Amino acid sequence: MCGIAGWVGASDAGVLAAMTDAMRHRGPDAGAVLAAGPDGVQLGHRRLAVLDLAGGAQPMLSHDGALAIVFNGEIYNFAELRRELQALGARFASDHSDTEVILEGWRAWGEGLLPRLNGMWAFALHDRRKRELWLSRDRFGKKPLYYHDGPTALAFASELSALKEHPAVPRELDPLALRKYFAYGYIPAPNALLQGVRKLPAGHSLCRDLASGSTRLRRHWRYEPAPDPALAARPVAELAAELHATLSAAVARRLVADVPVGLFLSGGIDSSLVAALAVEQGHRGLECFSIGFDDPDFDESVHAGRVAKHLGLRQQVHPCRESDLSGVMAMILERLDEPMADASLLPTFLLCQHARRHVT
Numbered sequence: 001m002c003g004i005a006g007w008v009g010a011s012d013a014g015v016l017a018a019m020t021d022a023m024r025h026r027g028p029d030a031g032a033v034l035a036a037g038p039d040g041v042q043l044g045h046r047r048l049a050v051l052d053l054a055g056g057a058q059p060m061l062s063h064d065g066a067l068a069i070v071f072n073g074e075i076y077n078f079a080e081l082r083r084e085l086q087a088l089g090a091r092f093a094s095d096h097s098d099t100e101v102i103l104e105g106w107r108a109w110g111e112g113l114l115p116r117l118n119g120m121w122a123f124a125l126h127d128r129r130k131r132e133l134w135l136s137r138d139r140f141g142k143k144p145l146y147y148h149d150g151p152t153a154l155a156f157a158s159e160l161s162a163l164k165e166h167p168a169v170p171r172e173l174d175p176l177a178l179r180k181y182f183a184y185g186y187i188p189a190p191n192a193l194l195q196g197v198r199k200l201p202a203g204h205s206l207c208r209d210l211a212s213g214s215t216r217l218r219r220h221w222r223y224e225p226a227p228d229p230a231l232a233a234r235p236v237a238e239l240a241a242e243l244h245a246t247l248s249a250a251v252a253r254r255l256v257a258d259v260p261v262g263l264f265l266s267g268g269i270d271s272s273l274v275a276a277l278a279v280e281q282g283h284r285g286l287e288c289f290s291i292g293f294d295d296p297d298f299d300e301s302v303h304a305g306r307v308a309k310h311l312g313l314r315q316q317v318h319p320c321r322e323s324d325l326s327g328v329m330a331m332i333l334e335r336l337d338e339p340m341a342d343a344s345l346l347p348t349f350l351l352c353q354h355a356r357r358h359v360t
Contacts, residue, residue, distance in 0.1 A: 002058075013035050019162045072122045111205070189201045264289055289358075
């Protein structure tokens with residue numbers, strides 16, 4: 001989990017540092033800025049290092065300085081894209097950085113890169129050749145990205161806590177966003193808690209023309225829930241085999257890292273299936289992490305323990321007690337940025353906090 005921030009406008013190194021410092025918890029491994037760039041583009045980054053620990057530092061420039069990027073996320077098919085780009089003549093300075101793959105992919109395909117990406121992302125990319133700044137968010141919006149497009153600056157950040165450090169960003173609450181929160185229990189994109197601030201919707205990109213100052217929002221992916229009629233004619237066994245292969249490939253992609261990786265295991269169907277597929281691929285030494293409750297009506301750690309034992313995984317159960325929650329409640333609320341009526345975020349925070357002591 002990294003954090004990105006920046007804006008288009010007059011340079012202020014103090015503001016850029018304040019924006020990135022507000023997200024230090026997202027990127028404890030490193031922080032850097034690229035201030036006073038061409039066309040007034042300011043870029044900042046906080047890094048949680050997962051891939052190419054030595055060569056993946058950001059903000060990252062292409063080898064000729066024509067492109068600059070700050071990126072939060074992970075591109076799972078970066079190795080395949082890198083080979084394809086090398087065949088087209090691309091030169092890479094890093095050993096296996098997925099960030100540099102985005103840069104070289106943008107050079108080769110421009111906006112056409114986005115449908116090729118398999119992963120989760122929020123990035124800001126400055127194309128100095130075309131004088132454009134692109135903000136982009138993955139298909140389902142797994143990585144957050146807020147922005148304010150005002151008369152004096154286009155500012156953006158992974159969190160509201162960082163965005164509001166920019167003086168152009170309003171501080172007033174948005175009444176419509178509050179009404180949506182009370183209706184849904186969260187604030188759906190593109191709405192945000194502050195007036196004049198938007199969330200970049202999932203599957204969308206925003207392009208600022210730095211020459212004219214115009215901004216356009218573009219959709220690069222749309223979820224189509226309608227089933228394929230041709231599936232009904234295929235044998236169930238064939239469909240099951242295809243599903244198994246698809247899920248197995250997805251799990252394999254997510255286990256690629258240069259740091260320790262673990263599993264969250266509740267004992268339910270989804271997490272148990274992910275764990276089983278990881279073991280099937282030979283990852284038998286993975287640690288799995290579960291949460292336990294004093295109330296047996298909520299406690300699933302026994303089920304998780306059975307799955308872990310069956311698969312031969314090392315399980316760690318972290319208890320969730322009322323005293324634990326009261327001790328971290330203020331920290332959780334501070335990190336939320338916006339209210340969210342989902343009580344599961346409380347034990348999830350404790351689980352993540354515990355797992356972070358063992359795996360990245």
